[in-house]
Amino acid sequence: MDRFIASPVALGPQLARMDVAQQQEGIAEISDPDLHLRNKIMAILFTAPGERVMRPSFGAGLNRSVFESLSPLARPALEYRIRESLNRDIGSEATLEDVDVTFDGAEGAVLIAIDYMRRSDRTQSRLEIVL
Numbered sequence: 001m002d003r004f005i006a007s008p009v010a011l012g013p014q015l016a017r018m019d020v021a022q023q024q025e026g027i028a029e030i031s032d033p034d035l036h037l038r039n040k041i042m043a044i045l046f047t048a049p050g051e052r053v054m055r056p057s058f059g060a061g062l063n064r065s066v067f068e069s070l071s072p073l074a075r076p077a078l079e080y081r082i083r084e085s086l087n088r089d090i091g092s093e094a095t096l097e098d099v100d101v102t103f104d105g106a107e108g109a110v111l112i113a114i115d116y117m118r119r120s121d122r123t124q125s126r127l128e129i130v131l
Helices: 012-016 033-045 074-090
Strands: 021-024 027-030 094-104 109-118 124-130
Touching (some): 033 074, 033 124, 074 109
Antiparallel strands (some): 021 027, 094 109
């Protein structure tokens, strides 16, 4: 069974789920490849470029898109930023199939849907994020 290093920063309900991560020899490990890849994608999406000292191009910086205007040019620019950062940073583990960004004008929300396929066993997944 494959084991992966667990993400040190988990978003959402995963903070309460301690049964997934195991403490072994001082390293938090996770054995679920889907959760591991999802955590990597979330880390890429919410890390701002320049935030990591040794990897200045890492990340898509979705946090700052909350404060950007919802102009017609913002949607394709955001899709491009997401697509480029994911292809660069997880291209060896997953194939990015589609990135769809839509703006909900009434709510003022940004809806992001990412379809990807894990290369190791060709499992397809979808990640949806609301900003």
